[in-house]
């Protein structure tokens with residue numbers, strides 16, 4: 001008998017299973033659910049206690065002073081957890097919910113006849129520390145243990161064509177993609193539980209279990225003193241957490257709208273819900289399995305059309321896998337100032353510039369519009385993320401970790417590997433190529449008429465298109481007629497780059513212009529195209 005069991009009177013005649021949900025808030029294609037189902041079916045256990053803990057450490061302030069989880073993501077998370085409970089109830093189970101550290105809660109749930117705790121394995125520092133703390137607690141009992149399962153990626157960790165410690169995992173995407181596509185296949189989906197597959201058993205009557213299954217979490221419990229803002233009407237999508245909403249979005253994007261078939265052409269947009277899949281918040285919380293998306297796309301390709309667009313969503317999911325495995329390989333160095341490349345730390349700490357970047361007041365419209373969208377909604381397009389990250393790290397030379405931390409705080413789809421991996425890459429610290437974006441060129445290419453800029457920067461609404469990408473060049477008379485005085489209604493740019501001058505005011509490219517004709521991405525596409533039609537920076 002364990003100390004924990006004695007303390008809490010959780011006596012039971014059968015072996016208990018605690019399903020500790022983390023970033024896997026779904027019933028479909030879920031490794032821990034599948035294993036639990038099989039343990040029950042084989043008679044190995046009769047009590048399954050699904051559990052979710054709102055860990056207070058995840059809601060504290062970061063070392064940079066930001067709330068680690070901002071209000072938009074916290075709301076999405078509560079919705080996701082509540083949806084999981086609904087789905088568990090629909091199969092005759094329930095979800096125990098606590099606002100407490102997992103190691104404390106799990107200690108209280110250990111039964112006196114043996115307990116296994118199943119959880120999805122994570123790869124980054126803080127998550128692994130929590131795993132060790134749970135392990136430490138269970139080590140006090142001979143008959144309790146933690147079992148970790150792989151479940152976050154498209155390709156299973158165990159199927160990778162690399163050494164088990166990932167030392168030979170390529171540090172750049174293309175060789176990684178080539179190898180996994182050639183040598184691995186995506187596993188089939190794990191089946192969902194049916195009624196009775198996950199019985200609470202006798203444990204259902206325990207006071208502690210009753211208390212936790214009756215508990216309805218609210219945002220006030222996990223983020224005390226923080227009010228939930230109304231949804232901004234300019235939001236690209238009305239994101240709602242949970243597996244049900246995730247599957248709805250999947251159905252909409254593939255089957256109801258056929259948007260999948262044009263993804264390649266639309267994916268660089270910035271306005272509205274349809275330009276890209278918007279699967280990321282659900283993927284990050286595990287409400288949607290990447291394998292589910294993959295198999296659904298295969299079905300779509302069989303039934304409707306298979307083209308570059310249908311492939312490209314899978315390609316993006318491989319990017320997601322790449323950063324997951326990259327972060328596992330490189331460990332804590334992805335959080336260091338010099339990144340895995342170990343470059344000397346020469347990032348500046350101009351607080352005013354960093355603050356202006358965060359608030360969307362740099363005076364560079366494409367950057368500001370994106371930063372304001374993030375602040376108000378918790379979302380930003382991939383195009384936007386690439387640009388604001390490049391601007392911070394390579395134009396302002398600001399400490400990229402402040403940027404990554406700000407994203408961590410605000411993003412609805414924050415995923416430790418996708419975020420820190422993309423940031424370390426944007427800062428040029430992976431050892432691979434450095435993608436410095438020409439912000440003005442990008443603005444002209446992807447927001448030609450300034451529709452996106454005007455949506456998020458009302459001060460610029462009357463500015464003629466000719467000046468919308470570089471308002472600091474507006475003559476005084478135009479500032480007057482558009483009701484926007486630079487330095488007064490809208491700031492002077494915190495930084496500019498010589499490269500931005502390489503395009504004429506009308507938006508035409510100056511043929512003689514140096515120092516980087518076109519932005520890096522285009523050049524790399526041309527180079528990569530020689531190898532494959534499907535190669536491009538994601």
Ligand SMILES: Cc1cc2nc3c(=O)[nH]c(=O)nc-3n(C[C@H](O)[C@H](O)[C@H](O)COP(=O)(O)OP(=O)(O)OC[C@H]3O[C@@H](n4cnc5c(N)ncnc54)[C@H](O)[C@@H]3O)c2cc1C
Pocket residue numbers: 267276277278279280281283284313316317319320321323380381382383385386389407411413414415416418419420422423426538
């Ligand atoms: C600085 C920076 C930080 C980022 N932080 C995150 C993050 O915290 N969480 C996150 O999910 N994505 C992050 N991304 C990647 C990407 O911007 C988002 O996944 C994408 O914008 C989400 O929108 P979507 O679901 O419509 O993507 P789609 O274009 O529809 O792509 C489909 C899916 O592929 C995956 N994906 C696409 N691009 C990438 C990429 N570059 N890296 C990893 N996965 C990718 C995502 O899971 C996405 O949902 C970041 C990118 C940058 C440049």
